[in-house]
Amino acid sequence: MLTHLTLINFALADHLALDIEAGFHVLTGETGAGKSLLLDALSVCLGERTDSHMVRYGTDKADVTAIFSYAEHSAEAQWLATHELADESGEIHLRRVIFATGRSKAWINGRPSSLAELKDLGRLLVQLYSQHSQQQLLEPPYPKQWLDRYSNFAEPAQIVRDAYSAWQKAIRQHEHALHAQATRLQRIATLELQLEELEDTLQYNYAEIEQEFDRLSHHEHIMQDCAYGLNVLDEAEQNLTQELASVVRRFENHVGRSEQLSNIYTALVNAQSELEDATANLRQFIDRQSFAPERMEQLNQQLEIFHRLARKYRTQPDELHTEYATWQQELEQLQQLDDPETLAEQVKQTEQEFLALAEQLDQQRRDAAGPLAKLLTEQVKPLALPEAYFEFKFEPLEQPNAEGLSFIQLLFTANKGIPAQPLARVASGGELSRIALVMQVMNAEKTDAEVLVFDEIDVGISGGTAEIVGRLLSDLAQHVQILCITHQAQVAAQSDHHLLVQKQQSDPASSTIFALNEEQRIQELARMTGGVEINDTTLQHAKQLRQLKFQHTKIEKS
Known part of the structure; x- marks a missing residue:
């Protein structure tokens, strides 16, 4: 609260x-x-x-x-x-x-x-x-919404809406299948050729090929810089490894004399370790490098194929994998359209499932409507409406929709012997305010x-x-x-x-x-x-x- x-x-x-x-x-x-x-x-x-x-x-x-x-x-x-x-x-x-x-x-x-x-x-x-x-009482959907809310029908009503959506989706898929029949075979052939053309090439990773080709293209420059770096780090007469080791030894003598010097010493030791690891890795990298002209030519040919296919299909080389997956998914969908009767059967099945759920909800609403109208009548009567009477009217829809099978109206009369009519047609402003108040209080009990x-x-x-x-x-x-x-x-x-x-x-x-x-x-x-x-x-x-x-x-x- x-x-x-x-x-x-x-x-x-x-x-x-x-x-x-x-x-x-x-x-x-x-x-x-x-x-x-x-x-x-x-x-x-x-x-x-x-x-x-x-x-x-x-x-x-x-x-x-x-x-x-x-x-x-x-x-x-x-x-x-x-x-x-x-x-x-x-x-x-x-x-x-x-x-x-x-x-x-x-x-x-x-x-x-x-x-x-x-x-x-x-x-x-x-x-x-x-x-x-x-x-809200004057809006056509309100009686159904109020009935559902008071009677806790929100979940079954949502299930019916979902079933209706599934039915409509099946209808659209079937219609699309029928429309696509004329061009389906031609499109399948086109997709199969495109997928076949890309299949061998896409066994390779474009980004990896491009990186390896770039490394081989700059092999001589890379090895020169690596040799220079190794010399400065460890092979020169006055190299960084030796100089840093000398500095570490000098600071080691003063660790206990100052907390700040101790922190500096620790940082230097860590730097020394990092420098040694970097030097070792650099040696390993240099030892493993070799220049293979034939490999570079092979990579160049693969890159050319990637670029040619990318130009052909108006995309980027690194997007060819995505295009391949999209075409494959489209091909699978088109192949499922071999038999439109299968989709027609799916339409029939989803329609039956929707109608079964909608009929069940419609009956639940009808069963709840009588007692709820009686309760509303009893609650409204003390508000200077002694002859008030309510009832729900269910009118079958010409075409079922996501909300069910019936159009639901709330009928009302304030006078004895007068048939109940739609609330919006017969209730005065004062009567509407009192009825709305009671309905809100009844709803509030369920919130x-x-x-x-x-x-x-x-x-x-x-x-x-x-x-x-x-x-x-x-x-x-x-x-x-x-x-x-x-x-x-x-x-x-x-x-x-x-x-x-x-x-x-x-x-x-x-x-x-x-x-x-x-x-x-x-x-x-x-x-x-x-x-x-x-x-x-x-x-x-x-x-x-x-x-x-x-x-x-x-x-x-x-």
């Missing part, structure tokens, strides 16, 4: 450090106070895009750090181990620095990281739901992330409906940590922790976030319900809202 967040020169925050506990947190405040400050900072740490506007005015960079705790065998623990980013603290430190130029840098547990890594890890840590999520963020998802609801939403989130917070921006006092009253965002009109302006005690919570709830004027009535109402929270908690525990 999220345990700490530090914001330095981030947007309206000057220097803000916030410890965050387990449970259900709400963030409230006046319009324009900067309620999204904390969530924006968290998103930055999770790899979302940034720009220079996130840097506090008058400063050159913003610095944001988020700290998470995690379980030993969790998905994020495995991710850290795989990327060698785990540390002894048992925590995850995500840091992002944004510069006024718009650039940014990121770290995971102190090591520089890419934004892709931040996002990858962030998906395991935090799940975000926004007030715009209700628009692996331990931190759920709800950004003003309660827009469009109020009164008793908002209270029920608060209870839903409160119950969900028994299993995960929740951060929620809200304008609804009924939702805020159900939280375990209340964070207030306030803007201070300093120069420049700044925002701060601090936790409220119970008395301060009553004052804030009264402001949210009664506006600017806080009186006994609004205070009493705020206390009643908190009392409902305590009663609900007591019932849950019992």
Whole structure:
């Protein structure tokens, strides 16, 4: 879960450090106070895009750090181990620095990281739901995606997509085989001639031949330089080996008199050993060298063949091996096309495998759809929709696709005796917001992330409906940590922790976030319900809202 967040020169925050506990947190405040400050900072740490506007005015960079705790065998623990980013603290430190130029840098547990890594890890840590999520309900793929996610069908759905890809690939291969039949024999003959022409030549290594030819071409110069080097090293009257040995003997007398002289002596002894090895190797090299004109001529002929073939096939001599392997692979593929019926059989087989898996997934979805629609109906009814009814409709596709055999719609009616129709056609804006909220909460119950963020998802609801939403989130917070921006006092009253965002009109302006005690919570709830004027009535109402929270908690525990 999220345990700490530090914001330095981030947007309206000057220097803000916030410890965050387990449970259900709400963030409230006046319009324009900067309620999204904390969530924006968290998103930055999770790899979302940034720009220079996130840097506090008058400063050159913003610095944001988020700290998470995690379980030993969790998905994020495995991710850290795989990327060698785990540390002894048992925590995850995500840091992002944004510069006024718009650039940014990121770290995971102190090591520089890419934004892709931040996002990858962030998906395991935090799940975000926004007030715009209700628009997803109007998108045709959403009912199927929601059904699959809630029913844990992600793996079989991916297997079906893979099987569909294999089927389509077999179709393309078969079509390509049929198209290639006309020119196949001619191409095979051409490839066989090319491979035969290169086969003998490619028994030799071009780089080795070229190096040996170059050495023989410069044989006389090499031997002159080697003889000169051997003379200077060991054969001259005053050679380096003797001179260095004399120096070593002189320094040996002073080893115990100075640590620095001792180090120098050791270095000289090592140099003496290296010099002796080099001299011995040079003698050995000279003894083994001989000039063979016939060998040089042989190498020259081989190089000419390499260069001729390279010119012919418009490549470099050292690339002929690669060309040979490519032609060989193409020839093998063309030879497999001798019988297009074999590929036709493969198309039929992969189609049958796909259809079998797709039919199995389709039946799993149909079996899960009824109970899920019933559960959704039960969850939505308390939100001022007493006659709500949902059902999933499966329409067979004209042509199966990677997503399965059926187009899945979510049907809805809010009125008794009225047949259910597609949700996008009959639901009002207020109904959509409530339905989206319940579906998000139901999805959140299935997520692996331990931190759920709800950004003003309660827009469009109020009164008793908002209270029920608060209870839903409160119950969900028994299993995960929740951060929620809200304008609804009924939702805020159900939280375990209340964070207030306030803007201070300093120069420049700044925002701060601090936790409220119970008395301060009553004052804030009264402001949210009664506006600017806080009186006994609004205070009493705020206390009643908190009392409902305590009663609900007591019932849950019992």
